[in-house]
Amino acid sequence: MSESTPVLIAGAGLAGLSTAVFLGLHGTPSLVVERHPSTSTHPKARGQQHHVMEALHLAGLAEAMVEASPKDTGFLIRIAESASGPVFREILHATFLPLEGLTPARSADASQAAAERILAERARELGAEIRFATTLESFEQDDSGVRAVLSDATGTRTAHADHLVAADGHRSPIRERLGIGTHGRGTIGRSIHWLIRADLAPAVGDRQVLYYLQNPRLSGGSGTVVSTDEPDLFVVGVGYDPEHESIDDFPEDRALEQIRLATGVPGLAAEIVAADTTVAGMRVADRFSSGRVHLVGDAAHTMPPHGGLGGNTAIMDGFYLAWKLAAVLRGEAGPGLLDSHDAERRPVGELIAENQFKNAIARSMPHLKRPEDTPPIEDPGMLLFGYRHNGAVVPEPGDDGELLEDPTEPTGRPGSRAPHARLTTSDGELSTIDLFGREFVLLTGSETWAKAAEQLAADLGVRLRAHLLGGEMTGDWTARYGVTTDGAVLVRPDRFIAWRSRGTGSAADLEHALRTVLDR
Template structure:
C-alpha cells in the first residue's frame, strides 16, 4: 500500500466532479478525481445547458465543444405542453424564443446530452492537469485539522492505496457514502415516486412533420409534456430515429420491474396516443423522482457538490446545470485556500452561498413536476413560479464571501433586467462603450472594474495584490457604471465566479479595496 499527497481529492466522476476538476485545473491546482465506474456515463440522461452555464464553460474553454455536441450544433429546441403528441398544443414552453436570455448574457443555450458533456469535461480536465482515475473507488476517509486521509481501491484488481489531501470534494451522487460518513442529514420532500422510461426506434416523420429545423433527423431537440391519457414525456435523442417516452407518476402506478418489450411498446403507443405506431423497443428502466437537499454543504475539509448536495426533479432542467455550476463556484475558493491565499472563512461560504439557491431550485422544480409529470402530487404547497431568467441570473450570494452594504437585507433574488450592482449580486452583462462586454472580463481572477474617469485604482489594486499575494486584473472602461451603481470615478470588485464582492461609488474609496479583499478572503489584518 503506497501513499500519495494531492491538493484536492474529488470522489465522483459525474458532471459536478468533472466540473470541479476542470475549474481547479484552470486555477492552477491539479486534483485527483476517483470514480468507481470504468468511464464517463454511457446512459442517456439529462440534456441542455443554460446560458449562465455556457458562460462558465466558455471560461473553462469548452463552450464551443459543448455547442458542437448539441443536436444540429445549436441551442435551438422545441418544448411544449400538449394533450397528446398529435395535439392540441396547450402551451409552448420554449417554442418561440420565450426562454431567450440574450438580454442578460452573451451566451446562447446548448443542448448537449450528459453522456457527451461528461466526455468533454473529462478531456478538458486532463488537458489542465487533473488526474482522473476511473475504475477507482473511495473506500473510506478520515479528516483532521490539517487534511483528509482517504483509502482508495482499484475496482479491477482490488489493490488499495492511501491518499492524503488538503481538501476533499464529495461528488459521489444522490446516496453519497461520503455525505453519510460525515453524518449530514437531508431535508426536503424526499422520494416523490418513480417514472418509467422507454427508448424506442420508430419513424416519427409524420407526427413531427410540423416541426422545422431537422427534428426528425436529430438536428433539433424536441420535448413534449403530454397530459393524456396519463402525464408523460416524449423527447428526441442524439440518435436519429430513436426517441424516449417517460410514463409519469400516477396513483395506480403499475409495477414495471418485469415488463416485457411488448408491454413497453404498448405503453408507448398508449402514452403518445398513437395506437398503430410501429416501433422497436431499444431499452427501458425505472427512475426515482427525488427532491432533497443536504443540511450542510461543508464539514471541515470535505465539501459536497452535485447530487451529493441536492437532488431535484428533472422538469426545469437545472439539476445537471447546477451540478456543473457547483464545481465552477467551488473551485476558485479551493484554489485560493490550498495555495494559502485565503482563510477558512472563504470555503465556509460554500454552504452559505450554495444551499439557499439549491433549496429554491428544488422547490421550483417540484412545482414543475406537479404540473408536467405528477398532478397527483399537488397538495397546495407548491411554490409560486419564478422565471428561469431570475433563477439563474438573479440569485444572490448575500450571506457569503462579500462585503454587504448598509441597508442590504440579504434578499436571495433580484431582477437581473434591473440590476442593482450590490455586493452579493451577479455582475451584470453590459456592452462596453469601447467594445466587448463586462462578462468577457470575468472568470480567471479577481477583477477590479473601474470607470474611465477613475484615478488611483490601478495603484490601489497593485498595492493590495502585492500585500495579499493574489492576482487582481484591472480594467478601466465606460458604459457599465449605471448598471453597477457607481459613478465614472468608482469601481467594482468582481470575484472569479462573476459575483460582485464590493464596490466604491467613486475614487474616494480606493483605501477600502484591501480591507474588502481581506474580508472576502478571510484574511484579517494582523
Template sequence: MADEHVQVLVVGAGLAGLSAALFLAQQGIEVLAVSKHRGTSPHPKATGQTHRTMELLRRAGVADEVLAGGAGLDGGLVIKIAESLRGRVFHTIVQEDHEWDASLSPERPGMASQDHVEPVLLRRARELGAQVVFETELVSLAQDDDGVTARLRSAGGERTVRAEYVIGADGHRGVVRSFAGIGRRGHGPLSHHVGVVFDADLSARIASDKLTLFYLRNPAFTGAFVATNTERRNVLTIEYDPARESVADYPLRRCAELVRIATDAPDLEPEIVEVTAWEMGAWLSDRFRAGRVFLAGDAAKVTPPTGGLGGNTAIGDGFDLAWKLAEVLKGEAGEGLLDSYEAERRPYAQLVVDGSYANYVQRFAPHLAGPDVPDEVDHLHLTLGYRCRSSAVLIEDTDPAPMENPADPTGRPGFRAPHVVVDHDGTQKSTLDLFTTWTLLTLNPAWRVPTPGLDIPTITDPTDTLAKRYGIGPTGATLVRPDGVIAWRTTTSPTPTSTIPLPALKSL
C-alpha cells in the same frame, strides 16, 4: 502511510465531479477524481445549459464544443402537458423560438445532453492535468485537522489516498455524504419511472429543429416524452408503482406498445435501445460541508428534472468549489472563504428544488396541489439574477429579495456582474472575460492604483452602459470576484484614506 497524496480528491465523475476536477486543474491544483462507474454517463438526460452554465464552460474553453452537442435544435423549445404527441393538450408551458438576448450574456443557452457534455468535460479536465479514474470505489473516508484519508478499491486492489480536501460528487446514493455524517431532508421520493430509450423516425410528429418535451397524462399511463438531439433518438418515461411492478414487468414488446400510444403512431416499430428504472425525488442535504469534506451536485441536493436545472446546478457547484479551494490552497485566501460555499450555494439549491417541485406538481401530480407547494421560480431570474449572501460579499442594502431581474441589473454586491461590451487593450470584449481573478472595474483613473492580488484593467465604455448597469457612475468602482459575482462597490472617487476591502472578503 498513504500510497498517494493529492491536494483535492473528487469522488464522482459526473457533471459536478468533472467540472470540479476541470476547474481545479485549470488553476494548477493537483486533483484526482474517481468514479465507481465504467465511464461517463451514456444516458441522454440533463438536457440544456443555461446562459450562466455556458459562461462557465466558456471559461473552461469548451463552450463551442458543448453547443455543438445541441446542433440542430436551434429552432426553439416546446413543452406541453398533453394526452399524447397529437392528443388533447391540457396546457402549453413553452412554445417559442429561441430568443437569445445578447445584452444578457455573451453565450447563448445550450441544448446538449449529459451523454455529450460529460465526455467534453472529461477530455478537457485530463488535458489540463487532472487525474480521472473510473471503476474505482470509495471504501472509507476519515478526516483530521490536517487532511482527509480515503481508501479506494479497484480491480488492481486497494490503495490509500491522502488529500487536503475532498469533494463528494457521487450522486444522491453516494457514500461521501454518509461518511461525513450529513443528513438530508425534503419531500423525499416522489415517483418511480421506467425510462425507455428508443430510436424511431418521428419527423412527421415533432419539429426536428426544436427541443420537444411532452408531459403525458394518458389513460394508459403517466409519463413524459423528450426528443434528443441525436437523430431518431427519443426517450419515454412511464410512471409505475414499485409495490406492484418492477422494470421486469416492462419487456420490449410492452415498451414498444407504450411508445406507439405516446406518439399516436399505431404502426410504428421503435427500436428499443435501453430500459431502466429510476426514482424522482426532492432532497436537500442539511449541510454542504463537514470540515474538509464538501458536497456538490446530486450529493448535495436531489431535484426533480421538471426544472431543467439539476445538471446546471451541478456544474455551478463544481466551479464554485474549485475557485474557492484553489484560492485557499494557493495561499491567496484564508480558510474562511470556504464557508461561503454553503452560505451561497445551499440557498440557491433550495430555490432550485422548490421551483422544480412546484413544476412537478403542475406537470405530473396535480392532485398534490395545495398551500404547502412552493411558488414557481422564474427561470431567468434564478439563473442570472440570484444574489449570493456570505462573508465573501459586502451587502449594504436591506433588500431581502433572493433574486432580481437580470434584464434590469442593479450592480449591487452579491449579484452576478452584468455583461457589458467594453474596450480592453484595443479589443472589444465582454466584461465577463475580465474576471479571471479579483478585479476592480472602474472608469475613474483615480481608482487604478496597483494593489497586490487585484487586477485593475484599463477599459473604456463604447456603449455608454457600464456605469449604469454596474451602478458606479463615472467616479465609482466595483470589486468583482473570480466567479463574476460583485463583492463590493462604491459610487464615489477615492480619498487618501480609501481602501478596497479585498483582505476582508478573502478572509485572510
C-alpha cells in the same frame, strides 16, 4: 500503496468534471474517481443555459458545446396526451429565449452524455487525472487533510487530499457517511423508462422534443417521451408503484403496450435497447460542507427535471467552488472562505429545486399541488442571473440579504452578479463579463484606485487586476454598477460583486474588503 492530490473528487458526472475543469483553470490539479467504467452513455439532462455558457467560455468549451448541440430550430417541450397529441400546452425551451441584455453568451443544447465527454477531455488537458471503474470505499478527515481508500480492479490504495469534493450522486455515500441529512418535498414519483429505437418522425418531426404526458391509460397516469442525439433513439418513461410492482412486471409485451400509448402510434415497431427505473424527487442537503468535504451536484440537491436546471446547477456548483478551493490551496485565502460554499450555494440550490418541483406540478403532477404552493418562477433571466450570494462578500448597510433581484434592473450591490455592460476598445466591443473569471477584478474609472489595487495585489500576494475604464476602454457602466467614475467595484473570480465604493475612498478600504472576503 499511497498517493496524494490537492483535491480528490468522487464522481465524474457534470458536477465532478466541472469542478476538475475549473480547478485546472485556476492552476490546481485534481484526482477524479468514478465507479462507472466511463462517462454517461445514457440520455439525461440536455442544455447549457447562458450563465453556464459564460463559465464554459472561460474554460474554452463554449464552442464545443454549441457544436455538440442538435442542428435544428430549437427544443420543444410539450404537455400532451401522447407524442402524437393532442397537445395541451407547448413551451419553447428557455435555452432559446433572448437574453442579450443580460449576457454576451449564447446558449447550447448538448446532451449530458456529450457534455461529460467534452468536460472530461478538457479536465485532463488542465491537469486533472480521471480514473474510471474506481470506487471511494471510505474516508476520514482531520486538520491535516482527507485520507481516502480507493479500490479498482488491481486492489486498494490510499489517497491523501487537502479537500474532498462529493460529486457522487443523489444517493451520495459520502453525504451519508458524514451524517448530513436532507430536506425538501422528498420522493414525488418513480418511473420505468425504456431506451427504444424506432421511427417516430411521423409523430415528433425532426426536432428535439420532450413530452410530459398526462394520460390515465398510462401506468401511473403519466409519462415522458424524450429525443436523444440519435434521430431514431428515444427514451420513453411511465410511472409505477414500487410497493406493488417492479420492472419485472413490465415484460416486453406490456412494455410495448405502454410505449405505443406514450408515443400515440398503435402497432409501433420499436426495439427496446435497455430498461431501468428512476426516482423523481426534491431534496436538498442540510449542509453543503463538513470540514474538508464539500458537496456539489446531486449530492447537494436533487430535483425533478422539469425546468432543465438540474445539470446546469451541477456545473455551476463546480464553477463557484473551484476558485475558493484554489485560493485556499495557494495560500491566498484562509480556510474560512470555504464556509461560504454552504452559505451561498445552499439557498440557491433550495430555490432552484423548489422551482423545478413547482414546474413538475404545473406540467405533469397537478395532483401534488398544495393550497400554499405558489406558481413557479417563469422568467429565465431571474433564475439564471438574479440570485445573490451572501457569504464571501462585504454587504452594505441596509442590505436585507434578499436572495433574488431583477437582473434587468441591476443594483450593483455586493453579493449580486456583476452586470453585463458593453465596452468599446481599440480591438472592438466586449462585455464587462469578458473581464472576469481568472482573478479578482477591480473596475474603476480612477487611476488612484487602479494603482491602489496594483500595490495591494503585490503586498498581499493576491491575484487582483484593475481595469481602468474611461481611457482606451470606454462604456456606460457606472449606472449598472451603482458607482461614479471615481468609485470602484471589486468582482470575484466567479463574476459576483464582493465590495464596492460608490465614490472616492482609500486603499485601506479595498484592503479591508479583500481581507474580509478571503478570510485573511
